[in-house]
Amino acid sequence: ARDGGAPRARGSRAISRADAGRYICRATNKHGSAVRSIVVTVEYEPSIGETGCPAQRLWVEGTPAELACAASGNPPPHVACAKLGDSQDPPPASPNVTRAHAGTYQCRATNTHGSALRNVTVAVEYSPAAVSLRVLPSANVSRGASFSVECRAEGLPTPTYGWALPPAPNLRFAADNRSVAVASAAAANRGLYTCTATNRHGRRAGSVMVRVDESWLVLLASLGSLGAVTAVGLAAAGGYYLKSTACKKGEYNVRDAEGSSEAACLHRQRHDRGEVYGIQLTQP
Numbered sequence: 001a002r003d004g005g006a007p008r009a010r011g012s013r014a015i016s017r018a019d020a021g022r023y024i025c026r027a028t029n030k031h032g033s034a035v036r037s038i039v040v041t042v043e044y045e046p047s048i049g050e051t052g053c054p055a056q057r058l059w060v061e062g063t064p065a066e067l068a069c070a071a072s073g074n075p076p077p078h079v080a081c082a083k084l085g086d087s088q089d090p091p092p093a094s095p096n097v098t099r100a101h102a103g104t105y106q107c108r109a110t111n112t113h114g115s116a117l118r119n120v121t122v123a124v125e126y127s128p129a130a131v132s133l134r135v136l137p138s139a140n141v142s143r144g145a146s147f148s149v150e151c152r153a154e155g156l157p158t159p160t161y162g163w164a165l166p167p168a169p170n171l172r173f174a175a176d177n178r179s180v181a182v183a184s185a186a187a188a189n190r191g192l193y194t195c196t197a198t199n200r201h202g203r204r205a206g207s208v209m210v211r212v213d214e215s216w217l218v219l220l221a222s223l224g225s226l227g228a229v230t231a232v233g234l235a236a237a238g239g240y241y242l243k244s245t246a247c248k249k250g251e252y253n254v255r256d257a258e259g260s261s262e263a264a265c266l267h268r269q270r271h272d273r274g275e276v277y278g279i280q281l282t283q284p
Contacts, residue, residue, distance in 0.1 A: 001026075017042050017074075045114035046073035053107060053118050060201065061126035065097045071109030071116060081107040081120065099124050127202030128155035133195055135208055141185045143214050150179040151195035153204065159197035166191035185212050 002023050020042040027034045052070030059065070071077045084104045102124040109116045131153040141147045153159050161177040168188040172181045182189050190212040196205040 015042055017044055041074070043074045043113060046071045046077035046109035046111050046116040048072075048079075048107065048109050048116045048118040053120065055118070055120055057120060057122045059097045059101060059122055059124045061098060061124055062096050065095055065101055067105060067107075067120065067122070069107040069109075069118065069120065071107075073109060073111045073113070073116075075111045077109040077111040077116075079107055079109045081105045084119075097124055099126060123156070125156045125201060126154075128153045128159045128197035128199060128204040130154045131195065131197050131204050131206035133193065133206050133208040135193075135210060139208060140211050140213055141182075141189070143185060143187070143212055145185050146181070146183045147185060147210070148179055148181040149193050149195075149208065149210070151197070151206070152178070153195075153197035153206075155197060155199050155201075157199045159199045159203075162196045162198065164192075164194040164196070166193075187212055187214065 002021055020040055023038045023040055025036045025038060027036075048069065048071045052072070057067070067081050069079050069081055071079050082105065084106055102122055105120045105122060107118050107120055109118075131151065134150045134152075135141075136148050136150065138147070149165075151161055151163075153161075163173070163177070163180060165171070165180065166189060168182070168186070170183050170186070170189070172183070174180070180193075190210055192207050192209055194205055194207040196203055
């Protein structure tokens with residue numbers, strides 16, 4: 001009989017793991033009895049279950065890397081895990097977890113009676129990294145034009161985004177807050193745009209400088225000033241012309257005037273058709 005149990009009938013049957021334990025054997029006749037204790041060990045092939053080897057693991061970057069997987073079996077099985085697609089075993093416990101550890105591992109439990117396999121998927125969480133900002137179409141914006149600033153970052157869990165930027169009424173943020181659009185850029189929109197990516201493991205920020213070019217206003221102002229100067233010059237020229245021609249109305253005898261004292265400014269030009277006189281005259 002099993003120690004502490006009821007006597008068992010003689011016969012043969014299939015052995016199970018439940019049969020392991022200590023048995024008491026008693027031999028009896030009319031002259032007395034003898035007792036002997038026997039320990040029965042049941043060996044069996046390995047098995048790997050969810051309790052000792054969860055199929056989903058969550059690691060955090062920077063913590064010790066250790067993939068533990070327990071299996072049952074007798075003799076106690078040897079368990080080894082390897083990343084699928086990678087011929088090398090996972091790193092020992094001393095190195096820290098990196099994003100490269102993420103993936104699916106296959107764990108094999110082996111003893112003299114067989115082996116068992118189980119796949120384990122490892123996800124690696126990490127704080128936001130590689131924050132980058134992009135200004136479309138360009139960080140040099142003309143006044144009145146539209147542009148957008150996009151923010152991208154790596155991280156697990158997926159980061160949330162926050163902004164520090166020049167306040168203005170013409171800003172429109174995307175639903176996920178990953179980008180901001182600016183319509184009809186003005187001087188208030190120039191400056192430093194900073195995006196901060198955050199998750200439960202940390203935060204990281206990136207910045208970009210946006211310039212709003214107003215050189216065309218300066219050009220218009222310059223053209224306006226030039227136009228004003230030109231207008232003043234034309235007015236002065238017009239006045240001089242009117243003044244200089246006012247005394248020339250009437251009829252003159254050019255030949256007589258040529259030798260007179262009235263010809264204050266006489267100059268002669270030669271042309272193909274002869275000589276042409278230019279004379280400053282006063283009306284008689």
